[in-house]
Amino acid sequence: xxxxxxxxxxxxxxxxxxxxxxxxxxxxxxxxxxxxxxxxxxxxxxxxxxxxxxxxxxxxxxxxxxxxxxxxxxxxxxxxxxxxxxxxxxxxxxxxxxxxxxxxxxxxxxxxxxxxxxxxxxxxxxxxxxxxxxxxxxxxxxxxxxxxxxxxxxxxxxxxxxxxxxxxxxxxxxxxxxxxxxxxxxxxxxxxxxxxxxxxxxxxxxxxxxxxxxxxxxxxxxxxxxxxxxxxxxxxxxxxxxxxxxxxxxxxxxxxxxxxxxxxxxxxxxxxxxxxxxxxxxxxxxxxxxxxxxxxxxxxxxxxxxxxxxxxxxxxxxxxxxxxxxxxxxxxxxxxxxxxxxxxxxxxxxxxxxxxxxxxxxxxxxxxxxxxxxxxxxxxxxxxxxxxxxxxxxxxxxxxxxxxxxxxxxxxxxxxxxxxxxxxxxxxxxxxxxxxxxxxxxxxxxxxxxxxxxxxxxxxxxxxxxxxxxxxxxxxxxxxxxxxxxxxxxxxxxxxxxxxxxxxxxxxxxxxxxxxxxxxxxxxxxxxxxxxxxxxxxxxxxxxxxxxxxxxxxxxxxxxxxxxxxxxxxxxxxxxxxxxxxxxxxxxxxxxxxxxxxxxxxxxxxxxxxxxxxxxxxxxxxxxxxxxxxxxxxxxxxxxxxxxxxxxxxxxxxxxxxxxxxxxxxxxxxxxxxxxxxxxxxxxxxxxxxxxxxxxxxxxxxxxxxxxxxxxxxxxxxxx
Amino acid sequence: xxxxxxxxxxxxxxxxxxxxxxxxxxxxxxxxxxxxxxxxxxxxxxxxxxxxxxxxxxxxxxxxxxxxxxxxxxxxxxxxxxxxxxxxxxxxxxxxxxxxxxxxxxxxxx
Numbered sequence: 001x002x003x004x005x006x007x008x009x010x011x012x013x014x015x016x017x018x019x020x021x022x023x024x025x026x027x028x029x030x031x032x033x034x035x036x037x038x039x040x041x042x043x044x045x046x047x048x049x050x051x052x053x054x055x056x057x058x059x060x061x062x063x064x065x066x067x068x069x070x071x072x073x074x075x076x077x078x079x080x081x082x083x084x085x086x087x088x089x090x091x092x093x094x095x096x097x098x099x100x101x102x103x104x105x106x107x108x109x110x111x112x113x114x115x116x117x118x119x120x121x122x123x124x125x126x127x128x129x130x131x132x133x134x135x136x137x138x139x140x141x142x143x144x145x146x147x148x149x150x151x152x153x154x155x156x157x158x159x160x161x162x163x164x165x166x167x168x169x170x171x172x173x174x175x176x177x178x179x180x181x182x183x184x185x186x187x188x189x190x191x192x193x194x195x196x197x198x199x200x201x202x203x204x205x206x207x208x209x210x211x212x213x214x215x216x217x218x219x220x221x222x223x224x225x226x227x228x229x230x231x232x233x234x235x236x237x238x239x240x241x242x243x244x245x246x247x248x249x250x251x252x253x254x255x256x257x258x259x260x261x262x263x264x265x266x267x268x269x270x271x272x273x274x275x276x277x278x279x280x281x282x283x284x285x286x287x288x289x290x291x292x293x294x295x296x297x298x299x300x301x302x303x304x305x306x307x308x309x310x311x312x313x314x315x316x317x318x319x320x321x322x323x324x325x326x327x328x329x330x331x332x333x334x335x336x337x338x339x340x341x342x343x344x345x346x347x348x349x350x351x352x353x354x355x356x357x358x359x360x361x362x363x364x365x366x367x368x369x370x371x372x373x374x375x376x377x378x379x380x381x382x383x384x385x386x387x388x389x390x391x392x393x394x395x396x397x398x399x400x401x402x403x404x405x406x407x408x409x410x411x412x413x414x415x416x417x418x419x420x421x422x423x424x425x426x427x428x429x430x431x432x433x434x435x436x437x438x439x440x441x442x443x444x445x446x447x448x449x450x451x452x453x454x455x456x457x458x459x460x461x462x463x464x465x466x467x468x469x470x471x472x473x474x475x476x477x478x479x480x481x482x483x484x485x486x487x488x489x490x491x492x493x494x495x496x497x498x499x500x501x502x503x504x505x506x507x508x509x510x511x512x513x514x515x516x517x518x519x520x521x522x523x524x525x526x527x528x529x530x531x532x533x534x535x536x537x538x539x540x541x542x543x544x545x546x547x548x549x550x551x552x553x554x555x556x557x558x559x560x561x562x563x564x565x566x567x568x569x570x571x572x573x574x575x576x577x578x579x580x581x582x583x584x585x586x587x588x589x590x591x592x593x594x595x596x597x598x599x600x601x602x603x604x605x606x607x608x609x610x611x612x613x614x615x616x617x618x619x620x621x622x623x624x625x626x627x628x629x630x631x632x633x634x635x636x637x638x639x640x641x642x643x644x645x646x647x648x649x650x651x652x653x654x655x656x657x658x659x660x661x662x663x664x665x666x667x668x669x670x671x672x673x674x675x676x677x678x679x680x681x682x683x684x685x686x687x688x689x690x691x692x693x694x695x696x697x698x699x700x701x702x703x704x705x706x707x708x709x710x711x712x713x714x715x716x717x718x719x720x
Numbered sequence: 721x722x723x724x725x726x727x728x729x730x731x732x733x734x735x736x737x738x739x740x741x742x743x744x745x746x747x748x749x750x751x752x753x754x755x756x757x758x759x760x761x762x763x764x765x766x767x768x769x770x771x772x773x774x775x776x777x778x779x780x781x782x783x784x785x786x787x788x789x790x791x792x793x794x795x796x797x798x799x800x801x802x803x804x805x806x807x808x809x810x811x812x813x814x815x816x817x818x819x820x821x822x823x824x825x826x827x828x829x830x
Contacts, residue, residue, distance in 0.1 A: 003781035003804075011779075021797070022771075025748065028796045029767060032749045035792050054767075061768050068772040070779045 008071030084397035102405035105358035107412025135290030149280035161303035188269035203255030206240035228268035370463035398456025406448030522672030524613030529707035543693030586654035599683035619667030634663035745800035
């Protein structure tokens with residue numbers, strides 16, 4: 001075995017010596033044959049001449065020996081590559097042009113492949129991710145968002161198809177951390193004890209929640225992220241067992257998740273959902289997602305059947321809350337990427353097209369060059385080079401070129417990739433951001449080599465098919481020119497066709513984009529800085545105190561230089577979505593659940609509409625008089641008014657909100673796009689902040705100039 | 721006749737050369753002459769086939785070449801069979817026997 005390896009190396013690196021020995025050997029052969037002939041009676045000269053004739057062409061014999069040496073193929077490849085590099089260097093302009101053209105094409109494809117690979121093919125870094133499902137609430141068959149915590153417990157108890165069924169909130173919260181260090185705000189969300197077992201991810205240090213901690217009511221436990229443990233406690237080991245005070249609750253840290261762990265949202269802490277809360281105290285409230293892992297060899301269909309059965313039985317048992325309600329299961333992978341799948345596949349197709357256009361272009365260029373080299377090829381054919389050999393060399397040349405372009409492409413891919421991750425809302429999907437890695441580079445290599453073969457084969461075949469005699473004539477045109485011209489014309493047609501498709505496609509996309517940008521939001525988003533403010537419920541126990549705090553906060557903010565206006569809301573448009581509650585006329589009985597109308601519920605201070613740029617169409621804004629002791633008021637959006645009251649004047653009418661409170665309609669405002677830019681504006685109604693008294697609100701500050709300039713002053717203000 | 725000879729020769733040249741070298745070391749010309757002699761002139765190995773074969777076998781380690789002096793005092797490269805070469809010869813002999821048997825069966829069949 002290693003004899004062979006040594007031989008290959010010798011063929012590659014000791015060529016001169018091998019050739020010299022071969023020469024000697026052949027000379028000795030000729031001499032000995034001549035000797036034989038001399039003994040047979042010929043003269044020495046004649047004997048030598050005949051001996052040489054018998055040998056045949058010495059060069060040809062030597063060539064045959066060289067061809068059949070071990071490692072000859074490799075040697076030929078290296079020689080071809082060196083020759084190719086020299087040829088390409090001679091034609092530097094053309095080479096550079098081709099490198100750039102193909103580099104961009106290959107690079108774009110690599111970048112997209114990386115994204116597609118990570119986002120569509122492997123978005124979830126957990127064991128057996130295709131067994132994970134997500135459950136969404138349906139109302140009369142149509143999907144309508146989050147599920148109820150109370151319902152979840154029933155499903156968990158009764159459905160057997162799942163290995164584990166867990167729950168998590170659909171939003172993250174900011175918690176104030178106090179005690180044992182600087183106060184800071186951290187982000188977290190609530191999960192049931194079995195979320196991490198469902199994902200099959202265990203804390204790096206410590207342990208996950210246990211089942212009995214769920215029943216304990218206010219179980220004082222929490223799990224933290226690696227980054228937070230490092231920051232707050234100086235390390236994962238030190239964090240476990242330590243006390244963490246969140247919003248005044250003292251919690252024990254049970255475990256620290258591995259670095260880089262993330263599910264759905266960025267979080268520093270994970271808090272435990274228990275039998276009583278903290279959200280969705282009623283069956284009728286929906287603020288969570290269900291996530292489950294299918295049991296071994298359980299199909300999604302079977303799990304869905306079981307879930308439907310439980311849904312039916314819940315609807316019968318709790319008709320007021322659960323009539324018409326169901327849960328739809330879908331694979332978590334599919335659900336997370338649903339928004340971007342089409343876009344990504346479209347982009348991928350586009351990039352492939354771009355590469356094809358580039359390839360046709362380059363093939364045409366190489367074809368033209370081949371024509372120029374036609375006489376050189378003819379000469380080499382005449383000297384004895386086989387057509388296969390020439391083709392192999394030309395292909396080596398084109399592949400060398402495209403591999404070079406591929407290297408350039410990796411650099412391009414890096415840039416495009418950066419751009420893609422900024423533009424695609426990948427982070428929001430709750431999955432890991434893609435990175436250029438092994439599979440991507442392997443893909444690049446594959447595409448490069450493939451491109452080289454594709455691009456080179458046509459010119460190679462065309463160039464080597466000439467008759468040497470015709471080419472070597474001094475006027476050397478032959479019939480090659482005409483045929484090659486037709487072929488090049490064909491390539492141009494291909495390029496034009498592909499380009500037209502690309503142009504039309506991008507035109508349509510640009511048009512859609514323009515329409516999207518132009519869409520009337522219903523409010524003015526210019527120069528608006530947003531943030532979140534939270535106060536401790538214990539420090540401001542009464543509604544009046546909370547209102548006073550927020551009102552004075554607004555005054556202070558508006559006093560800052562550069563601030564035109566400031567306002568608050570429980571959820572600002574687009575930035576924060578959903579929270580829709582039922583609303584109906586007070587003078588009518590509650591309709592059955594399926595026919596209930598819900599709209600976005602918001603509570604705001606006076607001046608909200610003016611600051612946000614939402615027009616007040618009728619009646620008045622919330623005013624200072626609408627405080628805690630005064631009659632409850634609400635301002636509705638136009639769609640709500642039309643839906644509830646038709647053509648009659650809504651002002652002065654009473655509406656019932658979520659079976660919780662009756663309010664008088666005092667104003668009508670324009671509809672705004674609250675949830676998403678697509679589709680129509682969302683119906684909404686606005687209550688007085690002073691009459692709701694929450695401790696957590698979002699702040700919107702309209703600035704005269706760049707909003708980011710105000711970040712620092714605002715933070716300083718809030719800190720106090 | 722000539723072309724089919726070349727075809728057969730190409731497939732079995734290794735075998736013939738290895739066998740020829742079992743008795744004594746020979747230089748290239750010597751191998752060709754010995755094969756010619758043994759086959760009563762049926763196989764005339766030309767240098768264009770001989771040297772590529774010899775060199776390839778040498779690279780595979782089946783034969784070993786060393787420079788020495790010929791009968792007439794000429795400098796010549798002599799080849800001798802190695803242990804690996806002996807093993808290879810055994811394999812090639814077996815393969816050949818199988819081929820002959822198979823062809824025989826085809827010819828016998830009606």
